[in-house]
Amino acid sequence: METKLITATEQEDSCLKQKSNKNMRKNFGARPLCLPQPVFIIGTYNEDGTPNAMNAAWGGISNDDEISICISADHKTTKNLLRDKCFSISMATASQVVECDYVGIASGNKDENKLAKTKWETTKCENINAPMFRQLPLTMECKLISYDNESCRLDGKIVNVSADESVLDEAGKLDVKKLAPIVFDPFNNEYLVIGEKVGNAFKDGTKLR
Numbered sequence: 414m415e416t417k418l419i420t421a422t423e424q425e426d427s428c429l430k431q432k433s434n435k436n437m438r439k440n441f442g443a444r445p446l447c448l449p450q451p452v453f454i455i456g457t458y459n460e461d462g463t464p465n466a467m468n469a470a471w472g473g474i475s476n477d478d479e480i481s482i483c484i485s486a487d488h489k490t491t492k493n494l495l496r497d498k499c500f501s502i503s504m505a506t507a508s509q510v511v512e513c514d515y516v517g518i519a520s521g522n523k524d525e526n527k528l529a530k531t532k533w534e535t536t537k538c539e540n541i542n543a544p545m546f547r548q549l550p551l552t553m554e555c556k557l558i559s560y561d562n563e564s565c566r567l568d569g570k571i572v573n574v575s576a577d578e579s580v581l582d583e584a585g586k587l588d589v590k591k592l593a594p595i596v597f598d599p600f601n602n603e604y605l606v607i608g609e610k611v612g613n614a615f616k617d618g619t620k621l622r
């Protein structure tokens with residue numbers, strides 16, 4: 414029987430060919446690369462009563478009336494919300510992208526009046542002792558359920574959601590195009606705007622029933 418010797422390079426080539434024929438996907442590994450990720454702006458009060466805000470993109474709805482976010486213990490926001498046991502979450506929007514990014518790169522630990530540069534106008538939430546911002550029209554009011562120092566997991570109970578009239582349609586429904594919320598793309602470190610409707614949830618799938 415004739416034996417054919419294969420060089421290491423030939424072996425690698427054929428291995429790669431097999432891989433790319435079978436599977437044209439690229440592996441990014443075990444990293445937090447979920448797309449899209451909502452961009453939350455967490456509002457809290459500092460101990461002197463001045464408002465603070467931070468950008469958080471590692472979070473989402475975790476139950477009917479609950480939201481969970483991975484938030485580092487050393488942030489000013491974390492200290493504030495542990496003290497006051499509440500926080501607001503506003504959706505970052507396209508028109509405020511510079512300000513929303515700024516509150517994600519500046520810390521209230523270093524600048525107590527960090528929000529001054531955003532020029533956001535602040536009012537107290539209706540149901541909790543946390544600020545909300547006129548320039549960010551969609552806001553959740555949350556009470557602290559728990560925070561775990563080791564995992565950095567924050568769980569909050571949603572006690573109210575409110576939207577400024579400017580982002581409602583004539584029927585009083587939220588108009589996503591008017592709000593123009595942004596999402597975070599962790600693959601490219603970019604913000605993308607959402608607003609184009611492509612389907613109806615819980616309905617379009619029925620075509621395949």
Ligand SMILES: Cc1cc2nc3c(=O)[nH]c(=O)nc-3n(C[C@H](O)[C@H](O)[C@H](O)COP(=O)(O)O)c2cc1C
Nearest residue numbers: 467468469470471484485488489490517519520521
């Ligand atoms: C796009 C983006 C997403 C971020 N997501 C998170 C997050 O989910 N959790 C977190 O702990 N920090 C996150 N950060 C970092 C904080 O926003 C940042 O450290 C901020 O300065 C904290 O502010 P504070 O100390 O005033 O609370 C994010 C920053 C950016 C720009």
